[in-house]
Amino acid sequence: MNPAQILVVEHLTMGFGGLIAVSDLSFVARRREITALIGPNGAGKTTLFNCITGFYKPTVGSLRLVHQDGASFMLERMPEFRIAREAHVARTFQNVRLFAGMTLLENLLVAQHRALMRASGFTVLGLFGSRGYARAEADAIDKARYWLDRVGLASRADDPAGTLPYGAQRRLEIARAMCTDPVLLCLDEPAAGLNNNESAELNRFLRAIRDENDTSILLIEHDMGVVMEISDLIVVLDHGVKIAEGTPDEVRRDPKVIAAYLGVEDAELEHVGAEATP
């Protein structure tokens, strides 16, 4: 098993009745890299995410996640909460899913549920105020504070998450995912709805996560500014089939990719094609 690989997808097929959303997909995401999944709407990107994070069980194929220490997890056989807590895969959602009525701090503490639950002796010790639990909670709050600082939301720690502006909600969702100590972070369109400044900020942040926090990133994104700039590897899907794979430069020149993208009426996406045409 190659320790440079973090996620190995082999012959993955996901069908819903007669509809094949992802068809015989194989690719490898490498450790400490940012792997981007791109493709027109309906290409099967989010379906793939749902398979990786256990929300869907793939029809055929295998998903293997490998930790640094060599431990390997068959993700297609695990329920989603075990993928999060044991395989350490975290994700964000296309339409942000925060705990809107809870404060930012509480959101980040729920992400550390597993560790806190154990420290509270599965509630029994915590109920009687054990010192071990108090310490664990203080640590959890420190970690939450660290991530709130990282995403620039420390000053709003005690506000409900639902009152944050959209861009800040996206950042909070990433911070919350990071609080689960992931080895692989799956981001579903993190730059959607962000302005230019914000997406430049996001680029810096994602690179920092990759380099400083030892977390590999799998990214679905439509914003080509983000994808081309930060990705180490790009996998292009169209109608559930992989049509290209390579570095940003390679993908940009690939005629199949250009064809797939020119087929859709989307100014932002045509931009890629335009850039690639000599």
Added chain:
Amino acid sequence: MLRDNKQSQPHAIVAAAKEAGISALIAFGLFVTLIGLRTDQGPTGALILTTRFGALATIVAVVFVGAFLRALFWRDAGISLGRLVPDRVKEVAAGLSGYAAIGFLVLALIVPILAYASRYYLDLAILIATYTMLGFGLNIVVGLAGLLDLGYVAFYAVGAYSYALIAQYFGLSFWICLPLAGILAAFAGLLLGFPVLRLRGDYLAIVTLGFGEIIRLILLNWQDLTGGPNGISGIPRPSFFGLPFTAAENGFAATLGLKYSPAHRVVFLYYLIVALALLTNWFTLRLRRLPIGRAWEALREDEIACRALGVNTTTTKLTAFALGAMFGGFAGAFFATRQGFISPESFTFGESALVLAIVVLGGMGSQLGVAVAAAVMLGGFELFREFSQYRMLVFGAAMVAIVIYRPRGLVSTRTPSVFLRERKDIPAAVVQNARTETPA
């Protein structure tokens, strides 16, 4: 509150009249058969149709005038009574609200002193405390975990029958039976929890409603064990840690050198249920600050996100059901020992609805709100007992008023379980509740 701008006056009046006309029309349509027509039994036994168009006209006129005035004066304010309360009063109320919980607790503790002589008020206080406790228990399931449970009375029944049967067949004392009743009710909670793990919102409500009925029907039909519709009588009464409340030589009064009074037992029962309710309250407040409590609230806010963060939603839901049921079971055991007699009639859907109404009216998730709501609802029931005919009418009107003016319950803010710098209450508008569907 009239608008200053004189020119818009006629316009506003026309608009208001139009709106009032529509309201009056709806009222006419509703009441034309309900009030306008009346059937009486004639001397030969046949029905005689009489008309009451006068009363109908009065009702429609009242609706018209009411709607007209509302449209004219409250148009800008929307539906808000807040404007009518002077700011000064609001400030004082806000200052006092911090002490409300303590005030309520002190009041609860001195009730027997205030009402020692009156068996009626003591019984009412016991009833309120029982429903407060049931409300606290259901609050875990509905308020915190956001699982709408319409069959909560099932656990109350399981607790009551467990206590009655264990006490009768095995002769165990109240203090041993009480935890056993709670544990058995918790098992019933797990039993309900398993099949409904995947359900939310309306579907969950229907299944829990059915579960409540199933338990009641089992109690009704398992004659050998439960006595069927005859119920169980002669349930042992509680003793004061071994001292029975009797006039006998070894009784509570004689041992303590007091004059025997039947009120002793009632006062003891009152403090017992208040202690149980406070225990439930302490437990719930404590759990809210623990990871399990935060997981419940996160589950209410967004189940999918919970699963993505490694929260095992199965065990989280089951613990909510089991713990909520356990407190229902304690309350049931208390009910059985207080009444001395139980039958399936005490555990109808009406009880579930009442407890749920208390939780919703109190403000989902708020402990103080539940206690106040229990006092208001049951106290209100008793207050209007004299106007027997109009009791339900007044009650219904009060419920409508609450739904309009305080749709999020009496205490509509959520207090965060943990804070970094300052604890800021969260407005109800952003908090999810059991009635909001989370799309999958």
